[in-house]
Amino acid sequence: MQDRQKLTDRQINDDLLRPVERTPRAFWIVAGLLVLELAGALVVLGLVFYWGLGFLGINRPVMWAVLITNFVFWVGISHAGVMISSILRLTHAEWRRPVTRAAEVLTVFALITAALFPVIHSGRPWRTIYWTLPYDFTRGIWPNVRSPLIWDPSAIFTYLTGAALFIYTIMIPDLAILRDRATGVRRRFYATLCLGWRGTARQWRFQGIAGILISAIILPVFVSVHSIVSWDFAMALVPSWHSTIFAPYFVIGAIHSGVAAVTTLMVILRRFFRLESYITPDHFDALGRLLIPIGLGWFYFFFMDFAIGLYSQETVDIAPNILRLFTPPYNVLFIIFIFSAFIIPVPSWFFRRVRRSPLLMLVTTLLVNVGMWLERFLIIAPGLQYKQPLTYTWGGYTVSIFELIITVSSFCLVALGVLLFSKVFPIIPVWDQKEGQRLQDEIQTGRRKVPAVILKEE
Amino acid sequence: MSEAGQEPGEFWDSRPEVITRDILARYQGIGPGFWLAVGITAILFLIGIVGFVFRLQGGFQDRAAWGYYAATFAFLLATVQGAPMVTIGLLFTKAHLRRPVSGPSVLFAVPGILVFLIFIPLLSLIPPLQGRNNLWFGMAIGGAPYTWDTLSVGFLVLCGLAFFWLVSRPDLDAVRQLGRGWRVRLAGLLAGNWRGSHGQWWLLRKWMVILGVLYFVALVITNTVVSIDVAMSLVPGWQSAIFAPYHILTSLQGGVAATIVAMGIMRWAGFRSYLLFDQFWGLGKILLALSLLGIYFTFADFITLWYGRMPGEQAIFQLTMFGPYLPVFLAAFFLSFFAPLLAMIWNQVRQSIAGPTLVAMGVLVGLFLDRIRLYVPAFTAAQVSLEPIRQAPPAHLPDGADLMMMIGFPAGAILLYLLASKLVPAISLWQIKELLLLRTTRRYIRAKVISLAKPE
Numbered sequence: 001m002q003d004r005q006k007l008t009d010r011q012i013n014d015d016l017l018r019p020v021e022r023t024p025r026a027f028w029i030v031a032g033l034l035v036l037e038l039a040g041a042l043v044v045l046g047l048v049f050y051w052g053l054g055f056l057g058i059n060r061p062v063m064w065a066v067l068i069t070n071f072v073f074w075v076g077i078s079h080a081g082v083m084i085s086s087i088l089r090l091t092h093a094e095w096r097r098p099v100t101r102a103a104e105v106l107t108v109f110a111l112i113t114a115a116l117f118p119v120i121h122s123g124r125p126w127r128t129i130y131w132t133l134p135y136d137f138t139r140g141i142w143p144n145v146r147s148p149l150i151w152d153p154s155a156i157f158t159y160l161t162g163a164a165l166f167i168y169t170i171m172i173p174d175l176a177i178l179r180d181r182a183t184g185v186r187r188r189f190y191a192t193l194c195l196g197w198r199g200t201a202r203q204w205r206f207q208g209i210a211g212i213l214i215s216a217i218i219l220p221v222f223v224s225v226h227s228i229v230s231w232d233f234a235m236a237l238v239p240s241w242h243s244t245i246f247a248p249y250f251v252i253g254a255i256h257s258g259v260a261a262v263t264t265l266m267v268i269l270r271r272f273f274r275l276e277s278y279i280t281p282d283h284f285d286a287l288g289r290l291l292i293p294i295g296l297g298w299f300y301f302f303f304m305d306f307a308i309g310l311y312s313q314e315t316v317d318i319a320p321n322i323l324r325l326f327t328p329p330y331n332v333l334f335i336i337f338i339f340s341a342f343i344i345p346v347p348s349w350f351f352r353r354v355r356r357s358p359l360l361m362l363v364t365t366l367l368v369n370v371g372m373w374l375e376r377f378l379i380i381a382p383g384l385q386y387k388q389p390l391t392y393t394w395g396g397y398t399v400s401i402f403e404l405i406i407t408v409s410s411f412c413l414v415a416l417g418v419l420l421f422s423k424v425f426p427i428i429p430v431w432d433q434k435e436g437q438r439l440q441d442e443i444q445t446g447r448r449k450v451p452a453v454i455l456k457e458e
Numbered sequence: 459m460s461e462a463g464q465e466p467g468e469f470w471d472s473r474p475e476v477i478t479r480d481i482l483a484r485y486q487g488i489g490p491g492f493w494l495a496v497g498i499t500a501i502l503f504l505i506g507i508v509g510f511v512f513r514l515q516g517g518f519q520d521r522a523a524w525g526y527y528a529a530t531f532a533f534l535l536a537t538v539q540g541a542p543m544v545t546i547g548l549l550f551t552k553a554h555l556r557r558p559v560s561g562p563s564v565l566f567a568v569p570g571i572l573v574f575l576i577f578i579p580l581l582s583l584i585p586p587l588q589g590r591n592n593l594w595f596g597m598a599i600g601g602a603p604y605t606w607d608t609l610s611v612g613f614l615v616l617c618g619l620a621f622f623w624l625v626s627r628p629d630l631d632a633v634r635q636l637g638r639g640w641r642v643r644l645a646g647l648l649a650g651n652w653r654g655s656h657g658q659w660w661l662l663r664k665w666m667v668i669l670g671v672l673y674f675v676a677l678v679i680t681n682t683v684v685s686i687d688v689a690m691s692l693v694p695g696w697q698s699a700i701f702a703p704y705h706i707l708t709s710l711q712g713g714v715a716a717t718i719v720a721m722g723i724m725r726w727a728g729f730r731s732y733l734l735f736d737q738f739w740g741l742g743k744i745l746l747a748l749s750l751l752g753i754y755f756t757f758a759d760f761i762t763l764w765y766g767r768m769p770g771e772q773a774i775f776q777l778t779m780f781g782p783y784l785p786v787f788l789a790a791f792f793l794s795f796f797a798p799l800l801a802m803i804w805n806q807v808r809q810s811i812a813g814p815t816l817v818a819m820g821v822l823v824g825l826f827l828d829r830i831r832l833y834v835p836a837f838t839a840a841q842v843s844l845e846p847i848r849q850a851p852p853a854h855l856p857d858g859a860d861l862m863m864m865i866g867f868p869a870g871a872i873l874l875y876l877l878a879s880k881l882v883p884a885i886s887l888w889q890i891k892e893l894l895l896l897r898t899t900r901r902y903i904r905a906k907v908i909s910l911a912k913p914e
Contacts, residue, residue: 091551223754235765242766245699247758293550300678301703308699311591313844443911445895452911454902 005277009434013177016430019273019422020178026272027423034416041409044402045120053123055402062384062397067121069377070410073257074114075156075229076250076372077414080258081107081163082222085170086215094453095286097436098278098428102269102418103262104167105427109417110261111160113410118152120406148232155221155228162218169210172197173431226250233379240309240320240383249301253372256291256298256341260368263287265418267362269427278428281356288355295346295368302342302375316386323382330382333374341371469558469731474891481890482636484728485883491727492876499873506866510579512859518582521692525837526860528583528688530867531576532829533712535611535684536705537822538573538871539677540713541566541720542618544741545625546670547710552912554896555740557889558732562720563713564625564886567618568878569871574615576867577684581608584687589842592691593683603687610683614676621669622878624662627652628888644881681705689836693777695770695846696836698763704755711748711794712825714741715818720875722815724884732885735811742802742814745821749798756791770846777835782853786831793824826864 007015048055058065084103088096119125129135131149134142143150175194182190197203230250233241243249263284270279309317324330345364354360385397421427441452469477516523544563548556581604587596594602631652633645652658682702690696718741725733760779763771779787798817807813838854839847856864896911 220750227754227758231761231765234762237766237768242762243699244701244759244762245703246762248700248703248755304682304699304702307593308697310595311593312697313591313595441900441909443896443898443909445911450896450911450913452896452898452909454900455908455910 005280006440007277007433007437012430012433012437013181015275015277016426016428016433017178017181020424020426021181023423027419031416031419034412034419037412038409038416041406041412044405044409048120048402049123049125053121057398057400057403059397062381064121064384065381065397066377066399066403066407067117069373069380070407071114071117071121072229072250072376072380073373074110074117074410074414075226076254076257076376077261077369078107078110078114078159078163078258079222079226079251079254080110080262081105081166082218083255083259084262085166086218086222089211089215092455093286094436094439095283097432098275099262099266099283099287100432101167101171101429102265102427104163104170105418105421106258106262106265106414107163108160108167109414109421111156111163112417113413115153115156115160116413117410118149148228151228152232155225159218159221159225162214162221166211166214166218169207169214170429170432171425172207173199174426174429177430178426223251226254233383238383239316239386241379243305243309245301245305245308249298249305252294252298252301253375256294257369257372259287259291259294260345260365260372263291263361263365264369267358267365269422270358273422273427275428278433281358284358284361285352285355288349288361291365291368292346292349295342295349299342299346319386320382323385324378327382330378334378337371337374337378339371340367341375467731468734469890470894470897472731474894477890477894478632478636478887480731481883481885481887482633485633485880486637486639486641488880492880496873496876499869499876502866502869503873504866505862506870509859509862509866513863514579518579521583521840522838522854524580524583525834525854526830526856527576527863528580528837529826529829529833530864531573531580532685532688532705532833533826534569534573534576534867534871535680536709536825536829537712537716538566538569539614539618539680540709540711541716542621542673543677543710543713544717544744546621546673549666549670553740554893554910554912555737557893558734558885559717559721559737559741560625560886560889561882561884562724562733563717564622565720565875565878565882565884566713566716567615567622568881569874570615570618572867572870572874574611577608577611580688583837585692585840585842590691590694590844591697593686603683607683607687610676610680614673614680617669617673617676621666621673622882623648624665624669625886625889626882627662628654629883629886632887633883648882677709678706681709689833692836692840693774693847694841694843696774696777698759698774700755700759704759707748707751707755708794708825708828711745711752711821714745714748715821715825717741718745718814718818719822722811722818725811729885732890735809738811738814739809742808742817745814745818746798746802746808749795749802749821752795753799756795769848773847773850776850777839777847778832781835781850783831783835786827790824790827790831793820794828795824797821797824 056065056067058067081104084096085100088100119128122128122131128149130141131143131147132153172194175190176197176199179187179190179194227247227250230246234243234246236242266279266283266287270276306321309321311317324334345368348354348360348364354364381397418427439454441454442449443452444450472480510527513523513527518524541563545556545560548559584603584607587594587598587602592603600606627649630645630649631654633641634649637645682705685702685705690698690701718738721733721737721741763775775781777783797820801813801817802808807817834854835850838851841847896913898909900907900909
């Protein structure tokens with residue numbers, strides 16, 4: 001990080017705790033609009049549960065479409081938290097400090113939203129209880145342990161528990177600052193949550209060890225979640241789904257969309273909460289640099305999946321790709337997908353001017369997520385639409401307006417979650433920011449002063 | 459440092475001129491141990507060439523006979539070409555860890571010449587594209603696959619050599635100025651017009667990044683096309699999209715392992731002051747991460763085929779994992795992926811110098827076995843057909859010529875590495891001295907801490 005500012009502890013406290021301690025009118029307006037949209041979505045969901053999934057236009061053979069696309073998309077976004085927070089923490093990347101919590105919070109709300117979609121997609125949400133939980137074991141009714149309805153919730157809830165624990169452990173010192181500044185009920189609330197934090201050397205040591213341990217332990221969980229989601233498809237023997245590369249391809253796709261989503265969120269938070277002194281162009285530059293190898297890696301996996309899908313030259317393998325490439329509307333969506341997920345954003349990040357511009361980073365990262373949503377849709381729908389032997393019930397599929405309303409609502413739900421979190425807890429880690437200030441140093445080499453970081457005890 | 463009879467310390471505690479003197483003294487001095495190593499590897503390499511001549515007498519008609527030769531090539535391609543990526547990867551992440559590691563890792567670019575030479579005969583064993591599945595979809599555009607495979611391997615080797623030369627130029631200039639004997643002339647020739655001007659340093663850094671990117675792209679492309687053309691597409695019905703990424707991953711793992719082993723040997727040979735605990739610890743963590751990814755990739759391949767139960771895929775499953783090559787697969791999996799996890803998870807092993815070195819040796823053996831379990835069955839079951847194979851053929855055991863090549867060619871790679879270490883200093887002088895400018899120790903409250911600068 002080269003653009004360094006010297007900030008006092010008081011200034012950091014005031015700036016980063018302002019969103020928690022004061023509520024501007026804009027907060028109420030935005031929160032109100034989000035709640036209103038979600039209320040509309042609840043009406044649509046009521047109709048879906050009353051009439052059944054056919055109300056959304058889902059029918060054989062395309063039984064998985066937009067709802068499952070949303071599920072995969074939000075599980076993907078949730079990978080940002082660990083990618084940014086855990087890996088950057090383990091590699092001691094200094095620029096991580098203002099970015100980590102927003103990424104972790106995005107993980108939690110994206111996961112909660114993702115978990116809702118299989119439940120909605122069941123059409124009868126109350127039934128998912130006995131598909132997933134062994135509630136009636138006295139009569140010998142057990143859930144099918146080989147079913148995705150067991151594995152997906154297991155993976156998601158393990159990851160959700162880990163991610164929530166991760167946020168909480170790292171946030172304890174900030175909760176103590178809030179306790180010391182608050183009064184009344186709020187003081188009792190933060191005092192309960194901060195577990196008697198006094199900032200002793202022993203407490204700092206344990207907090208540090210816990211942060212590193214959770215960072216390391218959560219990594220396999222992070223990889224397993226999207227792998228399990230990918231195997232929901234790869235095990236199905238559906239042409240274009242049954243591929244050995246699906247697990248790592250889904251994971252790197254998740255990282256691509258997740259890190260892009262964190263960047264989008266950072267631009268919005270910076271503007272909304274006036275955090276220009278903390279989230280600087282240097283941070284966008286670092287995120288842009290990180291996104292380049294991730295984007296290229298994702299494209300390589302996409303290309304291998306695509307090329308080896310055509311490799312056997314058998315009709316059954318080629319047909320879904322012909323649907324994607326040459327049949328409207330999938331071909332139009334495919335062009336939008338490839339341009340927005342890769343061709344426009346990734347080369348543009350090679351330019352320093354793009355990486356350092358919050359506006360351009362906002363545009364390019366939004367494009368990535370438009371593309372990545374379409375990528376999931378183009379994996380799911382055309383794969384099922386291909387007419388297979390011995391299938392006699394045949395219907396077409398078009399995306400319905402109600403599916404789009406539910407999709408928009410999922411974005412509103414995540415946005416509302418992040419907004420409410422930032423009202424109650426600091427969205428940039430206060431103590432982490434102060435630690436970063438204390439570890440800044442400079443080394444004189446010849447006539448030049450080079451920014452340095454204090455690393456460890458000799 | 460290495461003043462006679464003095465116990466070597468860490469290079470942090472030395473002055474730049476002492477470091478220059480020490481590294482150049484080690485570079486110029488050739489002890490009996492070095493000659494012994496050169497002699498042994500040269501003899502083994504000759505044996506390998508004899509084995510190759512024996513194999514050549516049988517011609518190229520019997521593909522199965524060349525399986526172990528192909529496996530040896532694939533092993534050398536993975537390790538030798540993967541090793542420079544250690545420096546390039548650490549350069550991209552601006553990790554100062556790379557500076558002492560750079561020499562041992564980039565020297566592996568020189569044995570790349572041997573990799574290219576071994577690859578050429580393999581071209582005669584790849585059947586034409588017609589009548590079989592292949593990466594080129596049956597279109598022999600521009601002489602595919604022969605031309606493009608050769609170009610990709612050649613380009614990779616050339617990029618490696620160019621990177622090696624580029625990184626070595628400042629050190630060659632130091633040899634020109636401070637060295638003695640025939641090396642001064644040779645170093646002068648290789649250093650060219652290097653004078654260490656501001657512009658030259660700027661260009662050096664720019665070109666290191668450009669060549670680094672090109673090298674990585676070449677590594678990805680070469681591993682992709684060569685692994686599919688020389689193994690997967692030979693067997694009808696073998697259709698695994700993870701095959702090429704698996705090759706790239708194991709190449710990176712092999713490169714890290716080879717660098718750690720080279721560092722361990724160099725440390726033993728006298729470079730204790732430069733190859734410190736930090737370098738072994740840092741590379742050990744990368745090796746552990748790559749091993750975990752190896753387990754993940756293997757499992758992704760396994761579970762999809764196992765769960766799918768498709769007849770054609772079951773035959774491939776038998777061919778490469780659970781058929782006649784089961785012991786080789788298990789040994790490869792254990793040594794490459796599982797043993798590093800079991801060993802390196804312990805702080806005592808990971809935070810040592812002997813631990814990562816021993817684990818890395820195991821990884822290299824495991825990688826060789828892994829290439830055997832992939833390439834030998836591929837060459838044994840090779841057919842020009844669109845019909846997937848139904849049954850895995852029995853195991854093909856190595857004969858005398860195979861054993862001679864399997865020992866001789868890796869020995870040839872080591873021989874070239876040893877000779878290259880006397881062409882340029884084995885530890886990058888300028889990178890170590892640059893690090894001294896960017897690192898300092900300070901008092902911080904009551905502790906003494908390290909402060910490290912990272913210029914843009």
